[in-house]
Structures are given as structure tokens and as C-alpha cells.
Amino acid sequence: MLTTRRAAAVTGAAALAVVLAGCGGSGGGDGGSGEAPEELVLGLVPSQEVDQLVLDAEELGELLSDELGIPVTAEVTTDYAALVTAMQSGQAQIGMFGPIALVQAADQAGAVPILQSVRFGSATYVTQWYTADTERFCLDKVVTKETEDGVLSYCNGTDADEVQGPKGEEALELIEQDEAIAFVDEGSASGYYYPATQLQEVAGLDPFALSGAIFAGGHPNAVLAVADGSATVGVSFDDARTEVIAERPSIGTDLTVFAWSENIPNDGIAVAGDLPEDLQQQIKDAFISIADTEEGAAVLDAVYNIDGLVEADLEALDAARQVEQNFGEE
Numbered sequence: 001m002l003t004t005r006r007a008a009a010v011t012g013a014a015a016l017a018v019v020l021a022g023c024g025g026s027g028g029g030d031g032g033s034g035e036a037p038e039e040l041v042l043g044l045v046p047s048q049e050v051d052q053l054v055l056d057a058e059e060l061g062e063l064l065s066d067e068l069g070i071p072v073t074a075e076v077t078t079d080y081a082a083l084v085t086a087m088q089s090g091q092a093q094i095g096m097f098g099p100i101a102l103v104q105a106a107d108q109a110g111a112v113p114i115l116q117s118v119r120f121g122s123a124t125y126v127t128q129w130y131t132a133d134t135e136r137f138c139l140d141k142v143v144t145k146e147t148e149d150g151v152l153s154y155c156n157g158t159d160a161d162e163v164q165g166p167k168g169e170e171a172l173e174l175i176e177q178d179e180a181i182a183f184v185d186e187g188s189a190s191g192y193y194y195p196a197t198q199l200q201e202v203a204g205l206d207p208f209a210l211s212g213a214i215f216a217g218g219h220p221n222a223v224l225a226v227a228d229g230s231a232t233v234g235v236s237f238d239d240a241r242t243e244v245i246a247e248r249p250s251i252g253t254d255l256t257v258f259a260w261s262e263n264i265p266n267d268g269i270a271v272a273g274d275l276p277e278d279l280q281q282q283i284k285d286a287f288i289s290i291a292d293t294e295e296g297a298a299v300l301d302a303v304y305n306i307d308g309l310v311e312a313d314l315e316a317l318d319a320a321r322q323v324e325q326n327f328g329e330e
Contacts, residue, residue: 035276036070036275036276036279037093038070039072040068040070040073040283041073041075041086041092041094042060042061042064042073042093042096043075043076043083043087043092043095043096044057044075044077044095044096044303045076045078045079045097045098045185046218047237047304053076054076056299057074057076057303058074059302060290060299060300061073063295063296064287064290067285067290068283068286075092079187079217080097080101080186080187080188081101081187083095083105084097084104084105084187085109087105087270088108088109088110092272093272093275094270094271094272094283095269096268097267098189098190098191098267099189099264099266099267100187100188100189100193100324101187101188101189102267102317102320103318103320103321103324104187104324109273110272110273111270111273112271112273113269113270113314114268114269114284115269115288115309115310115311116266116267116311116312116313117307117309118306118308118309118310122163123313123316124263124266124316125190125238125264126166126190126262126264127190127194127195127260127264128235128236128239128240128257128260129171129234129258129259129260130234130255130256131232131233131255131258132226132229132256133232134256134258136174137171137174137233137256137259138256139156139168139170139171140157142154142155142256143155147242147252149252150245150252151252152257153253153255153256153257154256155168155256156168156171156258158257158258158259158260163260165260165261165262166259166261167259167260169198169259171258171259172199172202172203172259173202175199177205177206177209177210177211179213180212180213180214180231181210181214181231181232181234182213182216182222182223182226182231182235183195183196183216183222184216184217184218184221184222184235185215185217185218186215189320190219190238190264192215192235193324194261194262194323195261196210196327197326197327206328207327207328208328213231214230214231216234219237219243220240222235222240223241223251224248227251227254238257238260239257241255264320265319268312269309271283271284287309
């Protein structure tokens with residue numbers, strides 16, 4: 001079932017190109033030698049309820065327009081593959097990507113990573129594995145923690161205050177080749193590349209032959225797939241359960257986090273490589289200025305739970321590149 005999303009990604013990319021037609025310049029990287037466009041397109045990928053993300057993204061586009069003095073239109077693509085394609089074809093000049101898609105945009109579209117997100121004071125995060133079947137996957141006692149978002153349950157050491165993976169890998173050894181797994185998106189670092197690689201390394205499972213796995217189409221969707229019984233285990237960024245707690249108040253204890261991946265560099269922002277270098281810098285400065293205001297910080301938090309922005313860590317992103325390039329190899 002995992003292969004069915006590839007066709008959808010291509011279709012989504014084509015649809016995006018139609019939506020954005022005429023909004024951007026040519027694609028590809030010319031070392032910053034291109035002319036400044038009259039308007040810019042900011043591309044994003046759903047990680048929350050799409051209609052709300054569209055509204056939040058529009059606010060971010062307006063703030064960028066004010067900072068740059070250039071109209072900025074925000075567009076929500078179907079998935080990471082569609083956004084990489086949009087950057088490659090010149091239909092988007094700014095993109096907000098997960099780490100794997102960020103290096104794909106750099107390698108395939110000539111995009112330039114400029115900034116990375118900070119959350120809870122850290123520039124890294126982990127994949128969290130969760131389940132409703134605690135008898136099978138919790139090898140120690142289930143514990144709960146009171147948070148500002150509600151009560152959340154954990155086992156196998158994933159309740160640690162310091163988010164430093166991996167954890168709970170003994171439980172991952174219990175997952176079988178035909179397990180019903182809810183992944184997120186085939187371009188997602190925490191929602192596919194890192195956990196599928198972890199299964200290969202820990203449980204010896206072929207990531208290309210996970211016959212019971214699905215792509216849920218978003219981190220909250222993966223959480224809901226497990227909660228609804230469509231999957232036995234699921235993966236997401238930590239802690240995507242809080243994204244659906246408003247509609248499912250008991251989700252924090254209905255599903256228990258039982259494992260973490262190794263640490264992953266946070267998502268980031270890239271610009272088209274053929275934009276003039278001074279405009280690339282202006283876009284970078286605009287995001288930083290927005291993050292430093294109360295209104296801008298609230299918008300960034302609403303869009304992707306971003307607490308702050310820092311210079312892109314190219315060394316950390318290269319580690320993500322290696323995960324992508326070595327994916328599925330024994």
C-alpha cells in the first residue's frame with residue numbers, strides 16, 4: 001500500500017503547478033544571478049487541519065509581504081514531493097520543508113536552505129512511535145505526565161524530559177513485516193524515512209515490503225489512524241497527539257508513546273537558488289524579524305509550532321541526506 005502514494009504525489013505536484021501557474025519565475029539554481037520577481041510564492045505542506053493551515057499561512061504570507069515590499073502568496077501543497085517539484089519548476093520561490101524534503105529541495109531543485117526551526121529550545125526532535133496496544137509494546141509500566149495540553153502517557157523511557165533518542169527499540173523488535181503501521185508521508189523525515197530505517201536496523205524489516213503500512217497524509221492523520229484502529233502503531237513528530245486533543249480529548253492516554261528514533265534535525269526554510277543573493281538574504285532577514293515580534297511569533301507557532309529560527313545547520317542536514325541516500329540499503 002505504500003507505493004500508492006507516489007502517483008498521488010505526482011498528481012498533487014501537477015495540480016499545484018496549475019494553481020501556481022504564472023506566479024513564479026524559472027526554476028533551478030543559477031548561483032543567485034536571477035532577476036528579482038515581482039511576486040513570490042511560499043509553499044507549505046499540511047501538518048495540521050488543512051483549512052486552518054491555509055488561514056495561518058495566509059497570515060504568514062502577509063507578514064512576509066510587509067517585510068519585503070513584494071507580494072507573497074502562500075500555497076499549501078498536497079505533500080513534500082509536490083513542494084519539491086514546485087521549487088524545481090519555479091512555481092514556488094520559498095518553501096517550508098521537513099529535513100529530508102529540505103535536502104531533496106537542495107539536491108533536486110537547487111534550493112538554498114537558509115533557516116531551521118527551534119522548538120522547546122532545541123534544533124532537533126525525534127520520531128515518536130505510539131500505540132493503543134500497551135500490553136504488547138510497553139515493556140515496562142505506563143506512566144502519565146500532566147502537560148499544558150493535557151495528560152499524556154508514555155512507556156519504555158519515553159517520558160524523559162530530555163528528548164534524546166533512540167528509546168524503546170526493544171519494543172520495535174516486536175513489529176512484524178505485515179504490521180499495520182501508520183506512516184505520515186513518503187517525503188517525511190519523522191513520518192517515514194527515520195522510522196522505516198529504524199525498523200530495518202532494529203527489527204531487520206524491509207522498508208519497501210511493509211505490506212500492512214499506510215501513508216496517512218499528515219501527522220495528525222497518522223495519530224487518528226491508530227486511535228481509530230486502522231493501524232496498530234503509528235509514527236509522527238513529538239508530540240503530534242496534542243494536534244488532535246481538541247477533537248479527541250482523551251487521545252493523550254488512548255495512545256501511548258513507546259519508542260523514539262534517533263534525533264533528527266528540525267524542519268527548515270529554503271529559497272530558490274536562482275533568486276538574487278540580496279533577495280535571498282532579505283527573505284532570511286524577514287523571517288527572523290517576523291519571529292522577533294509578538295504577532296509573528298504567534299503566526300509561526302500556529303503554522304508549524306515554531307518557537308524560533310536559527311541559521312540552517314548544513315552539517316546536520318547532511319546527516320539527514322545520508323539517511324535519505326542510504327534508505328533501504330542493507
